[in-house]
Amino acid sequence: MTTRRPHRRSALPGTAAVAALALFATACGSLTTDDSAGEAQTHTVEEGFHVGLLLPELQTARYEAFDKPYFEEALENLCPNCELSYANADQDVDEQQTQAQAMLTSGVDVLVLGAVDSEAAAGTVNEARGQGVPVVAYDRLAQGGVDMYVSFDNFRVGQVQAEALLGALDQAGTAGDGQIVMINGSPTDPNAGDFKAGAHEIFEGQVEIGQEFDTPDWSPDEANSQMEGAITSLGLDEIVGVYAANDGMAAGVISALRSAGVSVADLPPVTGQDAELHGIQRIVAGEQYMTVYKAIRPEAEIAAAMAVSLATGDDLDAGEYTVTEVEDAGGEKVSAVLLDPVAVTVDDIADTVVSDGFYTVEQICTDDYADFDFCKEAL
Incomplete structure (x- = not known):
C-alpha cells in the first residue's frame, strides 16, 4: 500500500479543469452520516483529511495507467492538504479486504472503493460505515450500502x-x-x-x-x-x-x-x-x-469530488453531469453519476x-x- 503525504501550496491551480471540478464540492462543512453509521466526523479542505483509494486489479491496464493518476491529480487540485493512501488488490478478494482494514486502521476519513468482488465488498463497506467512514463505489457498485457511486452506464x-x-x-x-x-x-x-x-x-x-x-x-x-x-x-x-x-x-x-x-x-x-x-x-x-x-478522467475526477463532498458534508453538484439514483443488489438506493460510453x-x-x-x-x-x-x- 502506498501513501502520498499532503503538501501545502499557496493557492489552488487556476486551470479550467480545476474550475470545473470546483463545481462538485465546496471548501468546508461537516460530514453527515445515517443512524447506522459510526460517529460523524468534521473535516475541511483547508485542514485536509485522509482519503483511501482501493482499485481492483491489474489485468486491465487502465487502473494503474489512468484511474490512479487521474484520481490523485483531481484530489490534489480539490484538496491540496489531503493525504492519499492507495492499494491495488490484483484481483484478490482477501487481499483487498486486508488493504481496506489497514486503511481504516490508519484512520482514513473517506474510502473510494473499486471492488474486486462487489458482494464480498459488503463487509468492507459495513466496517467503514461502522467507523463513520463514508464510501464511494468506484466503477463497480459495491454492496452494503455505499454513499455514492460513479461509473459508466x-x-x-x-x-x-x-x-x-x-x-x-x-x-x-x-x-x-x-x-x-x-x-x-x-x-x-x-x-x-x-x-x-x-x-x-x-x-x-x-x-x-x-x-x-x-x-x-x-x-x-x-x-x-x-x-x-x-x-x-x-x-x-x-x-x-x-x-x-x-x-x-x-x-x-x-x-x-x-x-x-x-x-x-x-x-x-x-x-x-x-x-x-x-x-x-x-x-x-x-x-x-x-x-x-470510457473517458476515465471525468470518472476519476467525479470520484475525487464525491470523496471531498462526503468528507466535508457539502452537497455534490455534478455540473454538466446528471446525478441519478441506482439500487444495489440489497435494495439500497445510492446517488450516482453514470457516464456515457463511446x-x-x-x-x-x-x-x-x-x-x-x-x-x-x-x-x-x-x-x-x-x-x-x-x-x-x-x-
Whole structure:
C-alpha cells in the first residue's frame, strides 16, 4: 500500500479543469452520516483529511495507467492538504479486504472503493460505515450500502458493443450466415452482468449465439481457452463474429482464431472495451473491430469530488453531469453519476482517444503499426 503525504501550496491551480471540478464540492462543512453509521466526523479542505483509494486489479491496464493518476491529480487540485493512501488488490478478494482494514486502521476519513468482488465488498463497506467512514463505489457498485457511486452506464456499454458488432456483420453481409460467440466478463463483477444484459437486448432476434461463456477474473488466457473450445464445437466457418467484453479478452480471442489458421484479412469482427493501447493498435492493424472508450478522467475526477463532498458534508453538484439514483443488489438506493460510453472503430480513433489526449499518435503508431493506413495518414 502506498501513501502520498499532503503538501501545502499557496493557492489552488487556476486551470479550467480545476474550475470545473470546483463545481462538485465546496471548501468546508461537516460530514453527515445515517443512524447506522459510526460517529460523524468534521473535516475541511483547508485542514485536509485522509482519503483511501482501493482499485481492483491489474489485468486491465487502465487502473494503474489512468484511474490512479487521474484520481490523485483531481484530489490534489480539490484538496491540496489531503493525504492519499492507495492499494491495488490484483484481483484478490482477501487481499483487498486486508488493504481496506489497514486503511481504516490508519484512520482514513473517506474510502473510494473499486471492488474486486462487489458482494464480498459488503463487509468492507459495513466496517467503514461502522467507523463513520463514508464510501464511494468506484466503477463497480459495491454492496452494503455505499454513499455514492460513479461509473459508466454499463447496460449501455453492452448495447454499444452489440450494436457495433451487428453493424459490422451487416456491412460484411454475414449477419444471417452463422453464429456469434459471446465471451463475457467476470461473474463476480456486477458490471459484467450489465454488459451482458445490454448486449443480449440488442442481439435478441437479430443473431444466433452459438456459444457463450462467463470469464473468471476477466482472464485473457481463459478467454483464449474458451474461444478454442468454441472453434472446436462450432467450426471456424460457422463463427461470423465474437462479442468479447473487454480488450484483454479480445486479445485472447484473436490469438485463438489466429492459432486456428485464420488470416488477419479473414478474422470475424471482434469487440472490446477500455480502449487499451494494444486494443487500439489491434484495431489499427485490422485484427479487432472495435473497443468501447470510457473517458476515465471525468470518472476519476467525479470520484475525487464525491470523496471531498462526503468528507466535508457539502452537497455534490455534478455540473454538466446528471446525478441519478441506482439500487444495489440489497435494495439500497445510492446517488450516482453514470457516464456515457463511446464506440471506437478505426474511423473514430483520431476523434476520441487521440483528441482527448488518452494516447498520442506516436504511442499508437510504433514501428510495428506505422505502415497501416491510420498511421500513414496520422503521422
